[in-house]
Amino acid sequence: MKIKEFLSVVFVLLFSVNAYSGIINNIGNGDFQRCDFQDWQKDTDSFGDPGATGDFSINNNAGNCSAVISVDISDGATAFNANTLFTVLDLTVASGELQLSFDWNFSGFDDGSFLADSFFVSLSNGTGNLFNANGELGHLIEASSIYDSGSFSVLLDSSFYNQTNWTLDFTVQAGFNATSVSSKLGIDNVSLASVATSVPEPSTLIMLFIAMVLFINQQRHNVNRG
Template identity: 40%
Template sequence: MNKRLLLCFLVTCLTSPVAISAAITNGNFASCDFAGWQKDTDGLGDISTVNDFQITGTSPQCSAELLVDGANTEAFFANTLYQRLDFIDSQPMMLSFDLELASRLTSSDQGFVGDYAVVAISDGTGNYFDAQGNSGFLFSGIIDGMESLALSYTLADVFDSASDWFLEFQLNIGADAEGLSDGGVSSMRIDNVTLASVPAPATYGLFLLAATALVQRKRRMSVLVLLNGRSV
């Protein structure tokens, strides 16, 4: 194979963009607003007029923040930030996002009742699913102090070429046996939400084949140069 063609093929493999299966709109919140996202408080829609949803930071380093159980929040049960997903091809997909969880009270404080965060794919009818398409969540956890997470999930093919799915980030108010919260504000900060196709194994195979051919050609050229040098 011609060396120049091999080099062109390698460059193409390395620089070809990863196909987007269901692009996330404004996943890094660089526009410093909620463009592309929907907000919901207690299942009643975007009704909050105070601090349940905020944009933090300055452009282009902004992120979204959900708050509950604070003096200036309206939610009685939960705040949810979500976006519709339409999976338009059949390639494996990788979903990634960053979370920063924080609570004013912790388990070391008397009367602590943990609020909790949930991230899931939903069908829009109250059913939640994990990365394998089973009933459950991508992530769920009680908020106890501060925690930063960078999470990635390879989604099962049950989501391939399907529409009317939703990615939901939900912050829920915890309650004790009497149905009371601890009154300590909790927050969930969201950033760098991406959804991209995972390159098929065949792509890597072609790349390795081309790289091997290039190395073998280089070795043959070195041997020829060495032999020619000896014959002089």
């Protein structure tokens, strides 16, 4: 086999195990670039949409919009217990895996203690129970009173696939401190994607590289002997 032919084979092998990813379904208005709450539902203290209050708002930064859930009474929030923003999930998938991701930012002026304002993110099926990405009771992000920000991404367990009546819930829980009146959760870039991934293991690439080097050296040796 000539060197050129061998390299062609290696090239084909490498790209036959290359990674592939493609979005099949996405949460409606997940990036909030409509600058409204279309495709989302609001609930305050389990009584539904509170109407024109400060519990839910859109942060519009020169057209770059995100959602804000608040328990800040100075901004007109009315929740005594909790505010939840949620959206129905399309869990349809024909192949691959479902990947859920979003950006979050929790901020305010509470003291971060046990009784402080907190937030958590969960999956819900309307039974009153909350679930994590494995389909177990719990949360995607456990309740936290720490002011911070981050990007979250997780593959959902296959038990969710093609199910109905599931929602993604973002909740801000009001605390019971004297300062528990001033916390906000910002969310943006909420996405649900069907991804198919086949990534070559490092050992596979190393073996192919070693084989290529050995083959080239052998070819050079044969030429020198000739």
